[in-house]
Amino acid sequence: MKNTNNRWDEFLSSAAQLETRDEASTEHVLNALRLERQENPTWNAYLSHASVLRPVDNNAIQPALKAVKLERQKTRVLRLNITRAVAGFAAAAAVAAGFVFLNPSASADPSEAYNVYQEASTGW
């Protein structure tokens, strides 16, 4: 729980620097949620809400915020009002980007995907 709080503090502290309502950050948020789940099982419920979202849909922000609120009520560790949740949610994008950057195993390099394609396209 303490870790979760710390993580959310990090999210909030960097929130001011973020631009939230674009497709890439929405996708990063969803990646962040998945990564969090690996670290902290209490995020499972959170993810179950997030996973139904379409990452490239800007409207996904609203249902995601509801999920944040729900999680806050459930765990009572995230004392955020909804405005802060917006910032926290957005900050997750930055954390996720940083996490992926620092932990390359969390995301496959596009060259790997291209290699898969090249291999599949070879007919002898």
Add this chain to the structure above:
Amino acid sequence: MVKTMRKEEGGRRKGFRQWMIILFLFPLSSFLYALATGTEPPKNPIAFLINALEREAQTNLRGEVLEKQIFPPRANPEQTRTELPAPPPLSANWIRKNFYAKAELGETIAGRNTWRIDLEPKASNAPSFTLWIDQKWLLRLGIQERDSSGDITFDARFTSLGSPKPRQQARQLMLLEAKPKLENFVQSQTGVQLPEGFSVFDLRPRTVGKNNLPALELRASNGISVLVMVFAPIPTSNTSRIVSRIIGNGFVWVIGNLARAELEKTAGSVKSSLDLGVLLSSYQNLR
């Protein structure tokens, strides 16, 4: 009044005569070429192409090939090699179903006369292909792939050539066939809607990422163009001709030389509740 009508009549006749001349000259030029060379363009371009590739599988044709590859991207798009790259897995039936094929007199390549085979897709988002086949040797001398915008994504042609020799170890051309059992499995497990004309031809386990995480790879084709999907526990970058999306508790990557909207549509058609673990274990049971 009568004079005007006669004038119009005369104009129409003149136009008619011009069209007749054009219609006559067009086949005449082909006929004269055929007479001079003793050959004419293949009547069945797809069968001709498959024959040429099967012949190539038995033949060693080397020289210098200038290759330009835009997709998949690489550090040096232009490079030279000693032979043409392997053709993709093919299906004559699927090409017939999904492409308009045309054979005509082709450009000279490395000093050799060619037939040019053009494959134009019926679906607007798919790439088109041109292949140049040597008229006498009946071997490929060049290939070009263009995306749906008409931009060249791959081009390789011989610039100089040796003589063809039998291969010491023959290659096997991969000819595709329908796999209804796989199609049904993929459809029921993932719900994916493949782009128009594409059919599944392979499904295989693979590992992804630096930690070699288990994943499942789906290969589909429209006869000549390949589309790959990977169901993986980690994402990849959304970049040129790759779409990566979260689905259920995993990710799907879609990679292919198709318009981005088509790749996104394909990725978006996968069940959002897909359970990667269940998919992988169901695949094991399928085998």
